[in-house]
Amino acid sequence: MQNDFFKYQAKTTQFASGFEVERAEGSFIYGKDGRRYLDFVAGVSANTLGHSHPEIVKAIKEQAEKYLHVMVYGEYAQEMPVAVCKLLAEATPEPLEVTYLVNSGAEAIDGALKLAKRYTGREEIISMKQSYHGNTHGALSVSGNETHKREFRPLLPLVHFITFNDESEFSKITTDTACVIAETIQGAAGFLMPDKDYFRNLKKRCEEVGALLILDEIQPGFGRTGKLFAFEHYGMVPDILVMGKGMGGGVPVGAFMSSAEIMESLSHSPKLGHITTFGGNPLIAAAAYTTLKEVLNSGLMAGTERKEQIFREMLVHPKIRNINGKGLMLAVNLGTPEITLDVARRCMEQGLIVFWQLYRNEYMRISPPLTISEEEIRLGCQIIIDVLNQD
Numbered sequence: 001m002q003n004d005f006f007k008y009q010a011k012t013t014q015f016a017s018g019f020e021v022e023r024a025e026g027s028f029i030y031g032k033d034g035r036r037y038l039d040f041v042a043g044v045s046a047n048t049l050g051h052s053h054p055e056i057v058k059a060i061k062e063q064a065e066k067y068l069h070v071m072v073y074g075e076y077a078q079e080m081p082v083a084v085c086k087l088l089a090e091a092t093p094e095p096l097e098v099t100y101l102v103n104s105g106a107e108a109i110d111g112a113l114k115l116a117k118r119y120t121g122r123e124e125i126i127s128m129k130q131s132y133h134g135n136t137h138g139a140l141s142v143s144g145n146e147t148h149k150r151e152f153r154p155l156l157p158l159v160h161f162i163t164f165n166d167e168s169e170f171s172k173i174t175t176d177t178a179c180v181i182a183e184t185i186q187g188a189a190g191f192l193m194p195d196k197d198y199f200r201n202l203k204k205r206c207e208e209v210g211a212l213l214i215l216d217e218i219q220p221g222f223g224r225t226g227k228l229f230a231f232e233h234y235g236m237v238p239d240i241l242v243m244g245k246g247m248g249g250g251v252p253v254g255a256f257m258s259s260a261e262i263m264e265s266l267s268h269s270p271k272l273g274h275i276t277t278f279g280g281n282p283l284i285a286a287a288a289y290t291t292l293k294e295v296l297n298s299g300l301m302a303g304t305e306r307k308e309q310i311f312r313e314m315l316v317h318p319k320i321r322n323i324n325g326k327g328l329m330l331a332v333n334l335g336t337p338e339i340t341l342d343v344a345r346r347c348m349e350q351g352l353i354v355f356w357q358l359y360r361n362e363y364m365r366i367s368p369p370l371t372i373s374e375e376e377i378r379l380g381c382q383i384i385i386d387v388l389n390q391d
Contacts, residue, residue: 001032017348024051027372029353037348038380041355042369045219045329048246048291049300050369056249056290063286073101073279080285087292088257091228093237095259100266101280105218105244106134108254109181111266111274112240113138113156115258116179116212118273119265125156126173126180126211128164132188132358133181133216142181145188145359165195170205177211179240184230187219188358190333191325199234212239212262218254222246223295223370225327226304233326249291253284300370304328310374311366314381319388330366332384337361343387352383 002018020032027050028036039051049056063080070076085099100115102108117123127133131144140149141156149155162169164186173180180202186192199215206213215238220230224246227233231241239262244254266273278284295301304327311330312323321333334340340356343364347354357363368377 019348026050026052027369027376035351037351037353038376038383039353040366040368040380041353042246042367043250044245044355044365045224045367046245046248047250047369048222048224049249049294050371051250053249053291053294053371055294056287059286059290060251060283063283066282068283069278069281073276078280078282078285080282080289081280084285084289084292087289087296088255091292091296092241092257093232095261096237096241096257098260098263099255099257100263100274101285102254102256102274102276103279104134104252104254105216105242106136106139106254107276107279108218108242108244108256109133109142109216110136110138112214112242112256113142113179113181114274115240115256115262115266116214119262120178120210120212122176122178122211124158124160124174124176124178126177127159127161128182128186129161130164130189130192130359131181131183131186131216133183134218148359164189164192165198167198167201170202173205173209173211175209177206177209179212179214180206181214181216183216183219184234185220185225185326185329188360190357190360190363191329191331193324193326194234196234199231200236203236203238206239214238214240214242216242218242218244219246219367220326220329222291223301223304224329224367226301226308228295228301230326247291248284248288249294251284251287253288254279295370304370307372307374307377310377311381314378315384317385317388324363325366328366328368328370328372331357331360331363332366333363335362340364343384346387346390347383350383350387352380354384 022030022032030036088099089097127142129144133139133143144161203213217229221243241257247253308327324331344354355365
């Protein structure tokens with residue numbers, strides 16, 4: 001299989017590992033080599049409840065026996081898409097109440113940008129330097145790393161960038177600004193946290209000039225920081241909330257959420273302001289509903305702080321410079337990309353899967369399932385320490 005993988009399947013890098021997967025369950029991936037691997041990555045924050053969670057599998061099977069795709073998005077009332085949108089509305093603060101279901105986080109970003117421009121009638125977008133929002137043309141346009149963008153220009157015009165956590169640059173947000181978009185925790189830059197009052201003050205500035213605030217919760221959402229969404233730590237509510245990754249518990253999904261008034265503007269002048277064939281697919285919605293219900297009702301979010309504490313207590317070593325992030329969204333600074341890549345390779349040899357951050361390869365990603373046990377955390381952390389102790 002590995003030879004066919006390298007020959008026939010398009011790659012995102014020239015350095016894909018080609019690891020051959022047999023099956024996955026809970027916190028472990030089992031390879032065709034007969035070994036099991038503890039997963040500290042969770043499909044890059046996508047497997048919120050671990051691999052092959054029985055309730056998600058059950059929900060997918062039950063929906064598959066009823067029907068799959070029946071109509072393009074938004075025409076028919078289907079039980080599971082309606083259920084997940086209703087549960088999101090109940091679980092989030094006002095004025096968030098209406099959800100548009102799409103296929104991925106990047107598509108959700110594109111939809112959110114269109115919504116902000118349509119509602120405000122403005123064209124300018126403000127984003128953050130070193131941000132990452134996805135790789136469609138729209139999402140790439142508002143991502144803040146030129147190395148990853150320059151070969152694909154021209155991108156969207158009238159996109160300007162300010163520095164994350166620098167309130168002195170709020171003056172660049174004006175009455176020409178349709179929206180400001182930001183990650184609640186900057187992911188690709190190394191899980192950088194906002195200052196305590198940053199988002200509260202950013203929202204205030206947006207309100208002063210009539211701009212909308214879009215928060216990208218594609219990575220920190222669905223309980224990863226101990227709250228359903230990370231913005232809940234900061235005493236404010238975005239105008240538009242974007243989600244994806246962990247929303248589906250292992251299946252491809254994205255969504256953007258806003259007030260009924262704002263969302264209504266996509267339905268007219270022109271109609272079909274955003275349209276997606278497979279967004280809101282009932283099979284995917286069944287998985288998303290089950291994931292959300294389990295996150296809300298299982299007590300997993302309450303245990304996130306304790307699990308973060310174990311990581312921070314165990315991952316103490318002269319080669320570890322600092323640890324960024326919150327909850328089960330941590331980035332371990334090992335100093336250089338070369339060290340991080342080498343540590344990741346040697347951890348894999350010892351049965352532990354870790355990864356690195358897109359822009360800051362010196363940071364090692366730790367984003368395990370919320371269901372990971374304290375015993376499994378200790379097992380994986382000990383592997384990392386043992387690898388770091390090697391010459």
